[in-house]
Structures are given as structure tokens and as C-alpha cells.
Amino acid sequence: MARGRTGNVLSEDVNEARVQILHAAEIAFERFGVTKTTIDDIAREAGVSRPTIYRYFRDRDTLIAAMIESRSRALFKEASKFLKSRKTFQDQLVDGLIYLVDHGRADPIIRILVNPEHMDLATRLVGEGTHLATKLTKQMWELYIEHAKQSGQLRRDLDIDEACEWLALVQLMLVGRLDFSNPADPSHRKLLTSYLLPAFGRPGEAN
DSSP, rough: BBBOOOBBOOOSSHHHHHHHHHHHHHHHHHHTTTTTTOOOHHHHHHTTTTHHHHHHHSSHHHHHHHHHHHHHHHHHHHHHHHTTTTOSSSHHHHHHHHHHHHHHHTTTTGGTTTTTTGGHHHHHHHHHHTTTTHHHHHHHHHHHHHHHHHHSSOOOOOOHHHHHHHHHHHHHHHHHHTTTTTOOOHHHHHIIIIHHHHHHHOOOOOO
């Protein structure tokens, strides 16, 4: 069996093998940069052939999307710990968005989605048929939104899919804002409270 630069033999378990390949890809991206890294580079790092990579990932974009998902899920776990200190959904949403965007923009892999340098790649990843940003947003927020609906903090007719699509767009816009100002600036929270929360509606408000 092949042994990569990391010294690991590729697992016979499909899921574990995918994790190993993604780890090899991270190392290759750090060494060569996302734009210049090829499937051959990743295969060499993983200690396997190019066709082996394609057995687990359809193409380079699919591999990168899987890596973004993996890194995002790790971020979501940390964000969920942070949100436990927020008692209402409104506070969870506003503070959670700032937390996620601030930490996500610092991750070179997650940031691919909004980095102008990778605009062509980002367009393919979030384009028609993929909607990666919306998919990830739903993974993070669906349970929180559903709980808020059931507990009376949001109107029950709120469409979760549409809400997550809207949140994905807000997050993409917030990245640029935080790039040029302190994430702790209270104006971020004020804007989200004034203009984002009303879009979700509150109990007793007209639709």
C-alpha cells in the first residue's frame, strides 16, 4: 500500500481514506497555494496515484468543497459552544454571525468562498446546483431556527431554507465589512439587530 509524505498508509475504510486525502490536500495547499496545487500534488502528498484520488473525489472542485465543509463543521462546533452563553435566538443569531464570519474569514480554506483571488472557483462552488454557502449555513442554523420557532421566538411560518439562503448572503457581505473594521465594533451588532432581525419577524408582528 502507498505511503505519503505524512507517513500514513491510505485506509481501506472509505470515510477514513477521504479524511486522509483531505489532510494531504491541506498540506499541499499550504505548500503551493490553492490556485497552483494540482491533483498530482495532492496524490503525491497522500502517497497514492492520481486515479486513486478520483475514486474518492470526482474532481478538484469536489475535493475543495469537501475540505471547506470539513473545516466549517469544526468551526460550527466551536460556535455552538460560544452560543450557549446567549439566552435568546436573536442574540444567538447576531453574535453568532459575527463570531462565524470573524473566525471563518481567518481560515484560508473557508475563505476561498469569498476571496477575490479565487472568484472563479468560488463561483463554481456556490453556483447553480451546488449552493455550498447556503448548505453550510443550514447545517449551522437549522436547529437553532427550528427551536426558536417552536419556543415562540420566531413566527412559525418562517421558511428555514429561505432563511438560511438569506443568512448565507448576509455572511458573505459581513466578511468584507469585518476585513476593514474591528469585529468588536458595536456598529456591526447594531446593523444586524436593526436590519437583519426584522427580516426574520418576531411573534406578533405582521408578515
